[in-house]
Amino acid sequence: MIRVLLADDEHLIRGAVAALLGLEADLEVAAEVGRGDEVAAAVAAYDPDVAVLDIDMPGADGLTVAEELAAAGARCSICILTSFGRPGYLRRAMAAGVRGFVAKDAPTEELAAAIRKVHAGGRYLDAELAASAMAAGDNPLTAREREILRLIGAGTETARIAELLHLSEGTVRNYLSTAMSKLGESSRFAAVRAAQEMGWI
Amino acid sequence: MIRVLLADDEHLIRGAVAALLGLEADLEVAAEVGRGDEVAAAVAAYDPDVAVLDIDMPGADGLTVAEELAAAGARCSICILTSFGRPGYLRRAMAAGVRGFVAKDAPTEELAAAIRKVHAGGRYLDAELAASAMAAGDNPLTAREREILRLIGAGTETARIAELLHLSEGTVRNYLSTAMSKLGESSRFAAVRAAQEMGWI
DNA sequence: TCCCGCGCATGACAGGTGTCACACCGGGAT
DNA sequence: ATCCCGGTGTGACACCTGTCATGCGCGGGA
Known part of the structure; x- marks a missing residue:
């Protein structure tokens, strides 16, 4: 059983994603939070296997939270779930040691697949996003x-x-x-x- | 059994909301679409009792779709589900004969409750949103x-x-x-x- | 009826915005 | 050492933006 922490600011959506993951026999939603700055405490309290983080959250955005968890040496793997597939986001997430990156308009099965892959130590990237991140190249701004x-x-x-x-x-x-x-x-x-x-x- | 049509452009979110509604014994998701301009055809094909429409969709936004359905004399009731609780949206929805308006950060139970209320011929408004719509007053722009x-x-x-x-x-x-x-x-x-x-x- | 208010429409003016030519400095490459 | 390149920094110039004074027409009160 893979224990999942869910962080998303939209309550109803969070509940809906929890319901979706609840349909999977090997996944269990261990905790839910609605703010970025509540993630660290929830990780400490519930010790989840995988943290699914939205980017756009009050308190602290998902990428910052991911960086902090990585710096703190947290045990859990991280999977970003976001509306905005911005190339720079993907880069920043990879740099923070995030191993899963799923867009909210990806097919329904993709989130569960990403969680399993990430929990097994693998990486899961949306192919579209990865391609556009490559195409965008490096930040040219000083x-x-x-x-x-x-x-x-x-x-x-x-x-x-x-x-x-x-x-x-x-x-x-x-x-x-x-x-x-x-x-x-x-x-x-x-x-x-x-x-x-x-x-x- | 209340038959529901779900319209939201984010595939994964749509599936998640479907899973959430699937947990309710008296609700059934009869059809899902990802674009505003596919709603009318789906309503004709599946004859749902309630249409749950996101506002922000490609093709046609949910409010426009609601206005068109009302003008066409569609049988189904309409419930708007949106991230953005903008006062003007609520007004426009009411003017189009929409009877349910739920924000994506509302409590999980609220969507099912709204669908039941709307199907029974009642109205369901988020109290916060209704208050801010009153406070905002009328559109002063020509x-x-x-x-x-x-x-x-x-x-x-x-x-x-x-x-x-x-x-x-x-x-x-x-x-x-x-x-x-x-x-x-x-x-x-x-x-x-x-x-x-x-x-x- | 007359007039007031409002939406619509215009051009002139002051100040903000984007571009250009230019200059300085530090770090590689030759 | 010298050259060149890229980042940094400046002022001058042309153009765009926001505001103002002004005028027209229409509909609703006094």
Whole structure:
């Protein structure tokens, strides 16, 4: 019997996924949590074999949680379950030692299959996602460009960014300009969206 | 036995919700579809008692589908199941004759309860959502303002919008300006976000 | 009836945005 | 050592954006 911890912020969906896994004879949902920052405590309390983590959660996102669990040397394997198959997410997950990555629009059987594979010590990647991650290549943005894109994404004005980073406004605009050109976009907002899409910021 | 049609674009989630409903003795999932524009045909083919529709779907969004089903005089009751409890969505759903509205982060039992209530001819509204819909008030945007905000949201440039709508660029900017002031935002992009948040466009 | 308010529409103006040419510095390659 | 490349940084310029004053037409009260 494989004991599973389920972390997803949408209560009804979490229950539904639990019902789905409950149909499998060899899987058992040992615990459910609705926030990223509750995962560590639940892992300590219930000692699950596999943790299934959503990325988009309040408290702490699934990737950060995965990194923390890996750093803490947790025993359980980790499987990411997400709506957004962003190439950068997959990279970050792999770097954190995650061995399973399933998209929410994958076929129904795929989640159980991924959990079994991961529990057996294997890896399970959505083929589509892996391909697009390869196609996307490495993050072409410099540290400054990422930083400024992040601030723009948070709604910060050019003048405030220049102040925070001790730069002139022209310089801030210039980094945005190079970032936009690298991303093939023609406005700062489109660039932020594109960078987020790729999981680069 | 209540026969249910399930429409949600995320395959795995759809299967999970089906598993959840399958645990209820009096509910049966008669059909599943993954696109809004497949709902009408499935309703015709399987004649379900209740249609559970996600809002965010390719092909046609759940609210539009609900309006079309109502206009076509379909027999089945409709229950909206969505991640986003936007006030405007609830209003639009009510106007389309939808009698159930459940958020994806509602408690697990709530969906089955809503389906039963709706099938019995009653209404089922998430209390939180109903309250915020009341608080949000009516859509203050004029038709032109909505149209232009929608186009901006789709990434259309000012010049192209002016051309499409046979307006001068200045006029387009002016509608954006009044919309921004109504929404309390100071950039076109923030205004689009705010309007989407309220379900106004 | 007259007028007020509202939606629609326009052009002018000030200020913000994106691009460009240019400069400096540190690290490889030759 | 020298050259070149990429990251960092700056100001100037053209263009786009948001606001304002203004005008038109229509429908609902006084």
